[in-house]
Amino acid sequence: MFDIHELNASDNTLLAYLQNQPPDALAKVAQSVSPEVKQIISQNIQNLVGMLPPQHFNISITTDRENLAGLLGSAMMTGYFLKQMETRMQLDHSFSTHAHLEDEV
Template sequence: MSSESKRERRFVDDREAGNQLWQYVKNLSPEAIAQLSKPQSPEVSSIMERNIIGLLGSLPSEHFEVTVTTNREHLGRLLASAIVSGYFLRNAEQRLDFEQRLHNLDGDRSE
């Protein structure tokens, strides 16, 4: 198989995988989307906001009218980065909650 054919096949596979993800997201209930879209804590919202501002650039909007233009591929990468950051922060948030509960449980036992 030529390298060109391999690249074309990989592109088709990637596109099909993306379509499967899109189909999954489209089939989620509105309640599930709402739950997945809202961070559990204001700290996570703040971190995500700072992260996205850092990715896009941090010119203050009160002094500049900022318009961001990009192509589809770069927008996809930005979205992927935001998703990965969101998963990371959600895992960190869950771990912190777990550790705090464990610490409280240990404190209750020692009393």
């Protein structure tokens, strides 16, 4: 995806912007995400870190700050992409419904 070691807040305006956001602003963005998008992101993260049935395995994941930041960054980018696609899907549906109604008139 991307190398977090190459990212520097002084070189990356998006990273700097995100780091300067208050937690409540980020929470509001997270609340606006649909359950479908949350499910896809959850599945994506589970696939990235591996998914073993917890009833049969005592799973512990250890990582460093940089790798965790990379994982979170990847999840954020996936979320933004999915939110844009969800918006596009809703617009396509609205336009097709509107066009269908015009055809009936």
